[in-house]
Structures are given as structure tokens and as C-alpha cells.
Amino acid sequence: MDKCSSHLFHLKLRFIHRKVGGKSETLEDNQRRRSMKVLLTGASGFLGGRLCHALLRHGHSVRAFVRRTSDLSFLPSLSDGVALELAYGDVMDYPSVLAACTGCNVVFHAAAIVESWLPDLSKFESVNVGGLKNVLRAYKETDTIEKIIYTSSFFALGSTDGYIADENQMHSAKFFCNEYEKSKTIADKIALEAAKEGVPIVAVCPGVIYGPGKITGGNVVARLLVERFNGRMPGYLGDGSERFSFSYVEDVAGGHISALEKGRPGERYLLTGENASFMQVFDIVATIANTKKPSLNIPLFLIAFYGWLYVLFCRITGKLPLISPPAVLVMRHEWAYSCEKAKRELNYKPRSLREGLDEILPWLKKLGLIKY
Numbered sequence: 001m002d003k004c005s006s007h008l009f010h011l012k013l014r015f016i017h018r019k020v021g022g023k024s025e026t027l028e029d030n031q032r033r034r035s036m037k038v039l040l041t042g043a044s045g046f047l048g049g050r051l052c053h054a055l056l057r058h059g060h061s062v063r064a065f066v067r068r069t070s071d072l073s074f075l076p077s078l079s080d081g082v083a084l085e086l087a088y089g090d091v092m093d094y095p096s097v098l099a100a101c102t103g104c105n106v107v108f109h110a111a112a113i114v115e116s117w118l119p120d121l122s123k124f125e126s127v128n129v130g131g132l133k134n135v136l137r138a139y140k141e142t143d144t145i146e147k148i149i150y151t152s153s154f155f156a157l158g159s160t161d162g163y164i165a166d167e168n169q170m171h172s173a174k175f176f177c178n179e180y181e182k183s184k185t186i187a188d189k190i191a192l193e194a195a196k197e198g199v200p201i202v203a204v205c206p207g208v209i210y211g212p213g214k215i216t217g218g219n220v221v222a223r224l225l226v227e228r229f230n231g232r233m234p235g236y237l238g239d240g241s242e243r244f245s246f247s248y249v250e251d252v253a254g255g256h257i258s259a260l261e262k263g264r265p266g267e268r269y270l271l272t273g274e275n276a277s278f279m280q281v282f283d284i285v286a287t288i289a290n291t292k293k294p295s296l297n298i299p300l301f302l303i304a305f306y307g308w309l310y311v312l313f314c315r316i317t318g319k320l321p322l323i324s325p326p327a328v329l330v331m332r333h334e335w336a337y338s339c340e341k342a343k344r345e346l347n348y349k350p351r352s353l354r355e356g357l358d359e360i361l362p363w364l365k366k367l368g369l370i371k372y
């Protein structure tokens with residue numbers, strides 16, 4: 001059976017009902033309970049680590065795709081008898097992606113470069129777009145993969161200045177704040193086009209992911225809170241009024257698993273959360289920690305100037321900046337979304353920002369990264 005007819009066959013199977021224990025159940029329900037062999041790219045990252053734990057808890061066997069240089073400290077220990085194995089490679093290296101995909105039923109493709117700036121900007125495209133292309137190519141060359149869950153981003157829909165967008169919004173692609181936004185937009189389009197050609201791919205689009213976990217380039221909220229509580233961020237960022245959609249990491253991991261179980265191929269699902277400004281974030285944490293709220297607003301042009309200096313410093317030291325001019329451009333826009341579709345179809349239940357921040361602060365304190 002070729003790939004296309006195999007896909008149609010799977011689609012047909014899903015709508016066949018059968019009686020189990022007196023209850024009518026679709027094969028899709030059955031698939032939901034079935035233990036799958038899952039390839040997870042980006043497993044060593046902030047979201048990937050959390051997703052790996054969640055997949056194992058759901059009874060799946062996980063093949064974590066990691067690099068030789070990856071820090072694996074947030075993954076379960078391999079010696080604990082867990083259904084976890086490692087596959088070494090790089091998403092830009094097709095043979096390693098193909099080898100890792102071989103024998104898997106599902107691919108969660110979460111690997112990406114998540115930064116606002118890099119000294120070599122071409123990396124955004126080669127990793128974030130090229131990596132997805134390699135996964136899609138491997139899908140075509142293997143015959144076991146039934147579903148791909150691609151971690152897209154709110155960035156792929158574009159900014160929402162003054163309104164709340166849903167999954168129908170397509171990025172205008174006329175202007176990008178940074179190369180990361182551009183790469184995620186291109187990759188999202190490729191995922192949707194692949195679905196039109198019959199690839200069973202579901203795109204999930206988280207908002208700004210926050211919560212306890214690895215402090216990487218992707219865990220921006222934790223990094224900002226560390227700066228704030230250590231006196232290195234004396235005020236609100238700009239007038240602080242632009243809204244972002246904040247997604248708690250555990251909710252996003254759960255949303256990915258629901259996308260495997262219930263997500264319709266070719267669909268996008270916004271795994272976003274409460275739409276709030278960074279001013280609200282700083283105010284809520286001040287209330288939780290019983291500390292003073294910021295008393296000034298740092299103008300964005302000053303932060304951009306600081307960002308240029310930070311980038312210059314990083315060019316010399318080889319480090320990556322927390323604040324960069326492209327990150328400041330992002331702050332000049334609003335990124336507010338509705339996750340009603342994911343709530344309806346995936347039973348996605350995002351927690352409130354207050355609930356999420358209630359978790360992250362004690363965790364940062366326990367690590368000794370902040371004091372209050």
C-alpha cells in the first residue's frame with residue numbers, strides 16, 4: 001500500500017465503530033489508549049522535557065532525539081527502567097532524522113532554535129524550517145508513522161494589535177520582528193501544505209510558554225523574573241500594556257498529547273492561555289511575593305539601546321542575549337489569541353496566569369535563583 005492509500009485507510013479505520021464492553025467506541029478511542037512508540041525531537045528543551053515526562057506517564061515509549069551536546073538533566077533517568085531511549089542526531093542532518101523516525105508510530109517535532117537573536121541568523125531557517133522538512137521527508141520514507149504533531153507557535157499567526165485572533169489568522173508575512181518569527185511562520189505554512197497533500201500532521205501553537213523547568217532561551221518568563229528579583233530590571237518593559245498569551249508548560253504538554261489523541265490532521269490548535277501584559281505579570285508576582293511593584297516604566301527605546309550593547313557583548317563572549325533589539329520589536333506589538341478551538345476539540349484546560357505564577361515563584365526560590 002503506498003503512503004497516500006495507507007493514509008486514507010487510516011482515516012477510514014477511525015470512523016469504524018465497534019462494541020467494547022457494551023459501549024460503542026471508535027478506533028480513534030482505542031488508539032488513544034494504545035501505547036505508541038513516539039519520537040520526540042527537542043526532548044532536551046524546556047517544553048520537550050516536560051512533554052517527555054507526560055508521554056511516559058501516558059504509557060507511551062519515547063525515543064528522545066537529542067544532540068551529543070544536549071544537557072539531558074531534565075529528562076527521566078535511563079536507569080529507572082522507564083520506556084525511554086535516546087537517538088542522537090541533529091534535525092539538520094537527514095540521515096539521523098530518518099534513523100530516529102524508523103519504527104516510530106508518532107513524531108512530536110518540538111526541536112527549534114528559540115532565541116530572538118543569533119550571531120548566525122541563517123541558523124533559524126536551517127533548523128526551524130529545515131528540521132521540519134527533514135521530518136516530513138522521513139515520514140514519506142518510512143511506513144510506520146501515523147501522526148505528526150508539530151510544535152508551531154503563536155508567532156506563526158502574526159501579531160494581533162488591538163484584537164484577539166484565532167486559528168484562522170494567517171501571518172501577513174509582510175514584516176517580521178525577527179528571524180525566529182519568520183522561520184516559525186514559514187514552517188507552519190509548510191506543515192499546513194503537507195497536510196493538504198495527505199500527511200497526517202497537526203500543528204499546535206503555544207503562546208509564551210512559562211513554568212518550572214529548564215531555563216533555556218524558550219523560558220523567557222523565568223529569565224525575566226530572575227532579572228526582576230535580582231534588581232537588574234528596575235521597571236516595567238515599556239508602558240507594559242501590550243498583551244501576550246501566556247501558556248503554562250504543563251498545560252502545553254497536555255495539549256500536545258490531546259492533539260495526538262483528538263487533533264484533526266491539517267488543523268492548527270492554539271495552545272494559548274490568559275492574554276495579559278507583562279505589566280500584569282510583574283504586578284501579580286509582586287502580590288504573590290509580597291514585594292513592591294515596579295514604580296517606573298523603562299522606555300522601549302532605552303531597552304533597545306541596551307539590547308544593542310548586550311548583542312555587542314554577546315558577539316565578543318559568544319553568549320546569547322536575553323534582551324536584543326529584535327526582542328524589543330516583539331514588545332511593540334500585541335500577541336493575544338483565543339484557545340476556544342483547543343478547549344472545544346482537545347479538551348484543553350489552560351490555567352490562569354495567577355495559578356501558573358503561583359507555581360513558578362516558589363520553584364525559582366527553591367532553586368535559589370530569587371529571594372523574597
Ligand SMILES: NC(=O)c1ccc[n+]([C@@H]2O[C@H](COP(=O)([O-])OP(=O)(O)OC[C@H]3O[C@@H](n4cnc5c(N)ncnc54)[C@H](OP(=O)(O)O)[C@@H]3O)[C@@H](O)[C@H]2O)c1
Pocket residue numbers: 041042043044045046047048065066067069070071089090091092109110111112113114127151152153154184205206207208209210214216217218219220
Ligand atoms: N518557549 C516558548 O515560549 C514557545 C512558544 C511557542 C512555541 N514554542 C515552540 O516550542 C518548541 C520548544 O521550545 P522550547 O521553549 O522548549 O525551546 P528550548 O528550551 O530552547 O528547546 C529547544 C530544543 O530544540 C533542540 N534543538 C535545537 N536545535 C537543534 C538541532 N539542530 N537539532 C536537534 N535539536 C535541536 C534543543 O536541543 P539542545 O538541548 O541540544 O539545545 C532543545 O532540545 C519550539 O518548537 C518552539 O518554537 C516555544
